[in-house]
Amino acid sequence: MESGTNRPPKKKSFPAMKRANKATSGQVEMIELDVTPVMNLFMVLIPFLVSMAVFTQISIIDFSLPPAAEAGEAQKESKELDISIVVSSKGFRIVGTGKKMDLVPRDEHGYAFERLRVLLKAIKFQYPSQKSVILVLEPDILYDDIVKFMDVCRESQFPDIGLSGEIG
Secondary structure (H helix, E strand, O other): OOOOOOOOOOOOOOOHHHHHHHHOOOOOOOOOOOOHHHHHHHHHHHHHHHHHHHHOOOOOOOOEOOOOOOOOOOOOOOOOOOOEEEEOOOEEEEEEOOEEOOOEEOEOOEOOHHHHHHHHHHHHHHOOOOOEEEEEEOOOOOHHHHHHHHHHHHHOOOOEEEEEOOOO
8 A cells, every 4th residue: 555645635835926926015005104292202301301300419428337446456645535426215315435424305396406406516615626426326216316316416516427236
């Protein structure tokens, strides 16, 4: 017996010439795209974005970490203090080299920033060369309060502000 004689014949695809004739038929018409609406959108959008870049500014709060104390480092005999403001949820306290002020309690309106301003200006009057303050913060202090403490320190002529975590 011959192989393949009992099988039905395979269907052939369209002839190549028929496909080519169909693709190149004269029924396809050229369409012109109207890009005017897109150009109008860009004409409005580009000046708007450029003008917003002028008004948008990124604000940065400068701060530094407290210096690491090395073993055997001799303390400088100078007219500068190691001032720290310990901020807790109960209030704040100013701690200097060998001195510790009483706690200024927090009331229902928040921290007594005006009292802090007065205390820092008094310290600045006694130690005019002092420029640094370290904020010692508990973990539950709000960011807005931290920024306010930093602003009061800058207003009181203490531009170098360090941040530190909770003591003990």
